[in-house]
Amino acid sequence: MISTIDGLPPGIDGVRVSGTVTRADYDDVVAPLVAAAAATGRRLRVVAVLDDSFTGITPDAVWEDLELGMRALPLFDGCAVVSDRESVRIACRVAAVVAPYSLAVFPEAQQDSAVSWLVGLPAAGFAIDLRPDEGIAVVRVDRPLRAADFDRLTREIESWSAAHGELGGLVLVAPSFPGWENVEGMVRHVTFVLEEHRRVHRIALAVDGLLPTVAPALAGAVLHPAVKHFAHRDVEAAIAWAAAGQPAAVES
Known part of the structure; x- marks a missing residue:
């Protein structure tokens, strides 16, 4: 499932990913976030926390993930991924080379540092x-x-x-x-x-x-x-x- 993270600084959005992610999770949480940003012209700075309980994405959610990702790509200033999984960390480091926005990965113990990194990104414009x-x-x-x-x-x-x-x-x-x-x-x-x-x-x-x-x-x-x-x-x-x-x- 995907849930929002409350209590973050202004301009920072947070999502927590756990268990199995379904298309309904994208429809209920991610799609409204992207739509609101697109409608208002607001840039996205997102901290994404992947819990140890995260087990994967259902097949119908994979396509939704790709479709939403393409629509959201131009809106991003930065994304901070928080995970202790080595496979996730390696994938993020590879993606950071080609991503058209700032992308970084942090261990779970440094979630606050991930948020601070997002806050400190220069304003794009x-x-x-x-x-x-x-x-x-x-x-x-x-x-x-x-x-x-x-x-x-x-x-x-x-x-x-x-x-x-x-x-x-x-x-x-x-x-x-x-x-x-x-x-x-x-x-x-x-x-x-x-x-x-x-x-x-x-x-x-x-x-x-x-x-x-x-x-x-x-x-x-x-x-x-x-x-x-x-x-x-x-x-x-x-x-x-x-x-x-x-x-x-x-x-x-």
Whole structure:
């Protein structure tokens, strides 16, 4: 069965797994949790405690587990699994390498540490800072990119263009290339670049990693704006360079 864990800090959800898990457990506990998060846009940080009594999942629950997992995947900031079972701990360490969110495993004696780890995770997000005086937009990302992010960015650029003309510069700031939440996000990124690149004079990438380093050379052959790479720590230099591309017609 699956039951909720009460008394956790705000923003942290907890589930306890014991005995045999059935589809009804997912319908009664997990599905409402995922649905509520999706409806409100709330990010999920979940501590999952696997009791020693846990014996497995019924066949009809396996499919529900996979289906719910795919729907919940984009909503997660992090998951802390608490278990003393070595097989579970090994599986979690392997999954943590490819999971698009933070995943860690803790022994049963460290359940409080698991909760503290979830609380301490950095907030994930996508923020757009329009700077009229400099004629630029600074975009900060610390999670995989979503299709909705590019829809929002398109609206911002179109609103700017209607009032001021072309945008002087666009600065992308991220610790490393964030990747995409799913294929839809990747496709929307490509269409955004093809549709909007002529409205921007300069693009600065304040992002660490190999791909951002080679991107300017690749983009220079096909894109209208000048593209330049900066180390993540050199955000202010990236902003200054992008702002220098501000067209004379831009109004403050």
